Amino acid sequence: MLFNSAPFLFAFLPLVLAGFFGIRRMGWRPAMAFLTLASIVFYAWWNPAYAWPLAASIVGNFLFGLAIARSRDTRWGGAILALGVAANLAFLGIFKYERFFAESVAPLLGLMITSQRLELPLGVSFFTFTQIAYLVDVRRNLVRDADALSYTLFVTFFPHLIAGPIIHHKEMMPQFRQPRRDCATSENLVAGLSLFAIGLFKKAVIADWVASYVSPGFSAAGAGQDLGLLAAWQCALAYTVQIYFDFSGYSDMALGLARLFGIDLPVNFNSPYKATSIIEFWRRWHMTLSRFLRDYLYFPLGGGRCGPVRRHVNLMLVMTLGGLWHGAAWTFVAWGCLHGLMLVGNHAWRAIRPAVPGRGEVVAGWILTQVLVVVAWVFFRAVNFDAALIVLKGMAGLNGLSGGAVKVAWDGLVLSLVLMAVCVAAPNSQQIMSATGPGLEPVERPDRLAWRPTTGWAWTLAAMLACSAMTLWRTSEFLYYQF
Structure with a gap:
């Protein structure tokens, strides 16, 4: 269901x-x-x-x-x-x-x-x-x-x-x-339904909308057809946005549903596309999986206690197994290995550059992190290695600006860039709902867009629910249901 x-x-x-x-x-x-x-x-x-x-x-x-x-x-x-x-x-x-x-x-x-x-x-x-x-x-x-x-x-x-x-x-x-909130039934219902409405809107309206720009490019690559620079980046960026809004939308709905019954679940996302390093990315993306891999695999293997070489080996092993956990295919193994290599590189860089980074270095770190994350997502989404390499070849510009079998969907490219900007600039769902104490972890209250029990917020969330309800005729599964 x-x-x-x-x-x-x-x-x-x-x-x-x-x-x-x-x-x-x-x-x-x-x-x-x-x-x-x-x-x-x-x-x-x-x-x-x-x-x-x-x-x-x-x-x-x-x-x-x-x-x-x-x-x-x-x-x-x-x-x-x-x-x-x-x-x-x-x-x-x-x-x-x-x-x-x-x-x-x-x-x-x-x-x-x-x-x-x-x-x-x-x-x-x-x-x-x-x-x-x-x-x-x-x-x-x-x-x-x-x-x-x-x-x-x-x-x-x-x-x-x-x-x-x-x-x-x-x-x-x-x-x-x-339950911790046993005596606050009305507050639980308001908080839970509000967070659920935000998550449903993320999935049913945003993620499923962006999905229409993902399939053409990856399907063409799966069929062995080349992609031009713009078309390749358009489908890669669209998938980067889709998987974020799809999975974070599910996580919001999970937290909201649990809250309806007075139960708090752990928060699973904290604006991962704001990360300025791969280390920070994994502290923000799928946080409960990162916690599991750290506590029940990385630390028992020795963590970083046995020197840098052992730490790097442990990181590679943990991330490779983390990739395999996501799916039984070599593309998932490659995705895990890529993130393992990126984490190793990130730790090595911090070892030789321990000083607090300046503004320019932070910006450069954010750009590099997002590019690497997008590239790795190509392996996560592609049906096989050949398809992934076709998309990456297109992203490298080896097929020209607009060559290949699939023409760039300009509205899809613009939409993906706008939504990426939203992921970076806007507070996340838990921050928006911070006044209700969503999840088990404390959440920072944002300077803007903070939820309040007002008529304006009630109408906004009702409109989001109405927009989501109009999409039910084309209900689609969550991406992480396959894992």
Whole structure:
């Protein structure tokens, strides 16, 4: 079920809200059980027959958590954790990477393996990483309860289930036992619906509009057709804008939906296109994934504690695996490797240039960062290496200014540049809604465009909802649903 679909907006969400507030009068525990059931229905809506992997994952990880907790102070605790993590990675590998291994990796190793072409469970990467973090936290003694209902809601809570944010047990379980904002129902509804309206507008109006300028160029490249300089940059910039508004729109809607029930999720975006370095970019883009990779992979590998060479190796390994996490294709591996190389270069530059950068260096850093991010997005979007290289060849001007099979869409190029300027100059959604305390993290209040409970803001958000509702006839999936 899509957040930007009529069944969700006009049937599922109103019914769940009404049921939740009705049952809430009986106590928080029954309301939590109802919310768990609603989340399972939300997930199974796509195809009930493919809901069993999620159920198996929840049961298996809950049992692993119990075993780790009981053996925490024994020599078996680490072995059980290793077995649990291996089981999760095997689970993810079977469903997400089996075809990639059989068709792309096995031939390189001289192996003949037939792919079973298993159906990819929705959100498998997100709920698997969430539960790996849970097992590690149990081992670290950061989790001290073993409540099956709370754990099931922790994994299945529908605002975050399909595409994040990736949540931690320690930050969510206290809220599932008793929400932080339990006594502010009207404030929760106003804050949640406002943030949801902003996110829906980002996705349904902006991201889907820009998407029409992305497909022609990348489709032509996928068919082996050359692109001119302007056409190549137009489709690359359009995708850069599309993926930002698509994923940040989803994240806004997730935070808004959770807030309707008095629950705060972690913030996932903080204006990443304002970053003046790749290091800063990854502190702002998909923040909960960056946190997971840092806490559960980079630090256990040694982080930067073992010298610069080891740090660079760890960065490359973490970002390569981060790219592979996004998708089972060599293009995603290349995207991860590129960001790994950029992070290595960024750290190396800071080592030889430790002084505080001047204004000119900051501007140059921002320009370089954005160009590198756009170039890397080409691999993320292209169907294969050949298509990515065709687009990059066009961006380098090797096919002339306007040559190639696809002519530049000037309105698309201008629109992409304008929206990039908006991403850089305007406050983000969490800053706009800072007066309501969106998310778990404190948010800086902007000097302009700050939300207030006024008639003007009410009409503005109503207009955004109306514009979004008019797009429901062409509902499209979120880009991160494929991961």
